[in-house]
Amino acid sequence: MQTTVNLWPLIGVLVIVIGFVLRFNPMLVVALAALVTGFAAFMPFETILATIGEGFVKTRALPLIILLPLAVIGLLERHGLREHAQNWIAKIRTATVGRLLIFYLFVRELTAALGLTSLGGHPQMVRPLLAPMAEGAAENRYGKLPEKIRYKLLALCAATDNIGLFFGEDIFVAFGAIALMHTFLLGSNIDVEPLHIAVWGIPTAICAFIIHAIRLKRFNSQLERELGGKRLDADHTPIGRQE
Amino acid sequence: MILSIQYLYWLAGIILAITAIMTFADRQHPKRWTTGVFWALFSLVFLVGDLLPPAWVGVGVLVMAVIAGTGGVGLGKHGELPAEKRQASALRLKNKLFIPALAIPLVTVIGSVVVKDLHIGGLPLLDPKNTTFVSLGVGCLVSLALACWLTRDTPVQSMRESRRLTEALGWAMVLPQMLAMLGLLFNDAGVGKAVAHLTTAYINMDFRFVAVTVYVVGMALFTIIMGNGFAAFPVMTGGVGVPILVGQYDANPAVMAAIGMFSGYCGTLMTPMAANFNIVPAALLNLPDKNSVIKAQIPTALSLLAVNIMLLYILM
Incomplete structure (x- = not known):
């Protein structure tokens, strides 16, 4: 089947759902979901780290x-x-x-x-x-x-x-x-x-x-x-x- | 601008650094080093986060997640006053205790509504993009001064109290930011597109009622996944709302948008992903079950979602 949409990043959502249902520590679940989603979107490891860091700094106002x-x-x-x-x-x-x-x-x-x-x-x-x-x-x-x-x-x-x-x-x-x-x-x-x-x-x-x-x-x-x-x-x- | 949000980042960084130093100095602390490192890393994000290479911050974030995930963020001992002393102080200070507590929201509101447009020497007094945050910061400082004056206590004691509550919250304080970061990453990776594709490609929307239900429930479900109605709105409205409800069934776009967003909010009430509304309060109120606020909200959220389907069906 041919679609133009890459469905792999949905694995990140799956990680979140499973992690929360099994009651793992949410911080760990989120970090894992971020890594998995990045890999599923074919990002290189350094880009994933940079995206995580950038996102974290950008949302500093929240806490x-x-x-x-x-x-x-x-x-x-x-x-x-x-x-x-x-x-x-x-x-x-x-x-x-x-x-x-x-x-x-x-x-x-x-x-x-x-x-x-x-x-x-x-x-x-x-x-x-x-x-x-x-x-x-x-x-x-x-x-x-x-x-x-x-x-x-x-x-x-x-x-x-x-x-x-x-x-x-x-x-x-x-x-x-x-x-x-x-x-x-x-x-x-x-x-x-x-x-x-x-x-x-x-x-x-x-x-x-x-x-x-x-x-x-x-x-x-x-x-x-x-x-x-x-x-x-x-x-x-x-x-x-x-x- | 005169008061930039940057000052608040520095202030938060300093408060967290003090928390970390107090933890390092606390020999009785059961998890002295890991807890100290956790808060020290978090303080660095505020102090120098924008100057560091983003990948370094990313590594720091992962280290924090591992410390939190392995139970490394712990509680120290805190010299709380005994209950009788607190009660005596309550009877002595009475309503004066309310003044600093109410000063925080009051100053924040005055700042974000009245002082918002004030310019001094051609410069805006408050950071125009972050008026509420800056007003909140000013409110907290004003209130702290009032509290120290009324209770004759010292700012040092207030830092000890801040550390007590910060440690009681633990990683729950960092979780909202982690989730917001994940939301941005989901966007970059195209998670929204994938979800919209799944919902629109496999459901037959030839019936008006089905289309309305897909839109309303989709907004809620997508918000549950992303933790934020704002992220769900463009995806669901672009995928179902505009092409099908407006395009095919001639819906009034204002009704669709208003009820669609509120359906997203019903989702917010039901998801641990909206940590600052659902998980942080459970931590703040010392509830043993971190999902108890969500459980208290689910009946309201589900009833309202059903009401929204009916309202959108009738009003559009």
């Missing part, structure tokens, strides 16, 4: 978002930021995990839609503030959480930040993705107003909010069902409790 806030967040944690976030949420009697996360989802998606994408994020918002608050809200009602539920709660905090960000940012006209779509369509001789692309994202954005909010509400009911019986003792937990 900045994670690395730079760590010094401040670490220092504040040393002085009780997470404890205070828990104490603070404990004072709001009506706060539940569901309400807190749905509120965060709403604000995150709305502000991202207005272009304020940096108002959240995992190192600077989820770890120091959102996660301890959600945990505090849950512990306040049900006492200490079983390990499994605690992990699920923390994972949901991170998920909520991602979902709010993703489905908000793409309906902001000046966002890079809109420019990318606009430019690509222009290249195919289709001229669409960037504003139209942004507006037609709104139905999906609303559905994303509804679907995830329903899931958060159901998680809250699950907590209530499984741990609700403990509520009586939890009512008397002192605010200055230890972890």
Whole structure:
């Protein structure tokens, strides 16, 4: 069979899939996939090394978002930021995990839609503030959480930040993705107003909010069902409790 | 420009170099040398990465991958304050603790929205191509000054804390960059073309609904493989979207593009390849299962993907 497309580089994808499924260390899997893909595309070894190096230097900005806030967040944690976030949420009697996360989802998606994408994020918002608050809200009602539920709660905090960000940012006209779509369509001789692309994202954005909010509400009911019986003792937990 | 992103690379390089030196100096560290070399190599990428021959950097990257893959990146001991002390400090400082934490996003937003177009003496104040990154850097420095002042602690302590969190993250901090590098290499090697060829050559798209499903699911699948919706969009839209949805079925291109990209984002929610959104948070929250954030996202992503098929079918 004759095709003009070289299908060999797909072996790189295969390496990734197998590596992730078998749970090898991801760094090693990615490095291996890079080498295999390079060989499959008939690149000489030196070119592969240079392509890896060049790509790695070109994408240096990525880890900045994670690395730079760590010094401040670490220092504040040393002085009780997470404890205070828990104490603070404990004072709001009506706060539940569901309400807190749905509120965060709403604000995150709305502000991202207005272009304020940096108002959240995992190192600077989820770890120091959102996660301890959600945990505090849950512990306040049900006492200490079983390990499994605690992990699920923390994972949901991170998920909520991602979902709010993703489905908000793409309906902001000046966002890079809109420019990318606009430019690509222009290249195919289709001229669409960037504003139209942004507006037609709104139905999906609303559905994303509804679907995830329903899931958060159901998680809250699950907590209530499984741990609700403990509520009586939890009512008397002192605010200055230890972890 | 006055504040270039280059300064941030140097700053990151210095922070990582300090982390490496502290690790080398830590006699109690179970994996002192390999961990130190790992962070030292990473710091070199920031300090001199653009000056070195790319092939050398490539070798360094492979060495880092081998160290990480053989479990060579470890955790040192850190003198954390006991829980009572942290609680006492929390009760003393109260809401003041929120100020530096909220200053990071606040300064970043002000920088990337308001200060963006500010020129001083004809030069832009912030690197125009990287306003958000530079604003984030400034935000972190402002916030660090505030935090040191409020807690009466020292910048040296903040470096110790930075090292504590960096070591806790371990190789997960480097993974997003590795994957972005792989994405570029996939492009050079023509992986996108091969995938587009497979999806378009073997599926019969004579039915409108099938074509819509192929486009939506293809965007998600391709994003799962590449870890990035931006890489999937040109491939799937060029392969299916423009020729078939617009060309054959007269779709509104704005609807197609908007819903197509969002379908890609559904893929982002389900893939370990999008490490900075899915793997790094699991590491930051100390979750034992590195895939737990993905697992929490899959139900939302799959429901939304089904909704997207219906929306595109009805609206286009």
